[in-house]
Amino acid sequence: MKEVLFWIGAIGAIGGAAAVVALRNPFYSVLALIAHLVSIAGLFLILQAEFIAAAQVVVYAGAVMVLYVFVAAYVGGIEEPKLDAIPGQRPLAFLVGAAIFIELSIAIVASGLLALDSGGPEVALGFGSPAGVGKLMLERFLIAFEAASLLLLIAAIGAVVLAERRRRDESDAEEALG
Amino acid sequence: MDLSYFLVLSALLFATGAIGVLVRRSPLVILLCLELMLNAGNLALLTFSRSLADQQGQVLALVVMVVAACEVVVGLGLIVAAYRRKLPLNVDEFRTLRG
Structure with a gap:
């Protein structure tokens, strides 16, 4: 069950992220980011961060994205030049992105961190609840x-x-x- | 469900955001790509929080969200101010930040 939910969330998040980068109209990019944020909130739920997931949907996908939609509508379509400012900028950018991804992946796989090759340790019932996070936030x-x-x-x-x-x-x- | 999947996904999303920042020229879309990168960081923080069964990572994720909100407010304010002054909305044109 968790696997299915993870792959749904992961495909939504990757698709949303790719659409943000690829779509030419900024307004559609904002809408794709909303889809991305909602998918990420689903992944937060799998990680038992209920409060963060709720805050993500209400504050981020709700309030902050409304601000983006207003500014995208106010500014209107921004013409982006088809030509690169630096020759070969696009291939170089993809190369840098791939390098970042490979480097981070190697760091993760080689880290041998605690419990990364499992679903994580058992946690208490109130893990990630507003009460638990709020108590940490207002004390420690x-x-x-x-x-x-x-x-x-x-x-x-x-x-x-x-x-x-x-x-x-x-x-x-x-x-x-x- | 292995937690390393979440970390690899967060690395992939961070790389996508970085490519977006490098490729796109519109300041609005660059802010959106910054959001992608911040969210990838949040996903990694929450994964570590889950793997250590410690809620402190979730507090950090909340602080990252606050910083992201501030970045959005100031960034969008700059875009609106540039648009009002009829400056070209293209990051290649913003070479100097004189008032």
């Missing part, structure tokens, strides 16, 4: 939690500053364009 990792909330606040302020419509900037841009 409190400083990381506070730093994360501070980072979110800074990002929100930064976004407001960046996206603010300013008359002066627009006249500057017009001057720059001549």
Whole structure:
């Protein structure tokens, strides 16, 4: 049963990832990423990370992707030049990607890490539940939690500053364009 | 279900994201490919968390999600600002980051 679910999730995740890279219209790329994120959330469930899977679907595939869809619709289709900026960029990129994959795979296979060639050790019933993760987060990792909330606040302020419509900037841009 | 399958899958997804960052020129799609790479990292973190039967990896995965959300907000803000100023949305054109 787990095997079947894993392969469904894996095919969905790989297909979504390939579609994000390959599709020319950014809007379709965003939709492919949503499919990818939902498949990955299924894999998280197999790994008994229920809370992370739920957060992935609600926060990521829901809220963050809505932001992407809005920006993709606002900016519209972006024309990408067919020619490479550096000669032979595409074959080189695939070579680098294959090298990363092979290197990581060798590292994983050769690592001999604990329990990697099994389904993992037995875990207690509450593993990955909101209660367990939340308790760790608010006790042992409190400083990381506070730093994360501070980072979110800074990002929100930064976004407001960046996206603010300013008359002066627009006249500057017009001057720059001549 | 061997846990090493999950790790190999996460390596494959990370490599796909890296290829996307190197091949695509549109900043919006490059942000999407960064999301792919961050999610591959999250998958590896959760696999290690499962293999050690330790929930600390899941807290790390949550922090990665927070960082990804911040990256999206600032990145999309930059794209919208560039679009408003009628700059070409092509990373090859963004050679200098002057205000």
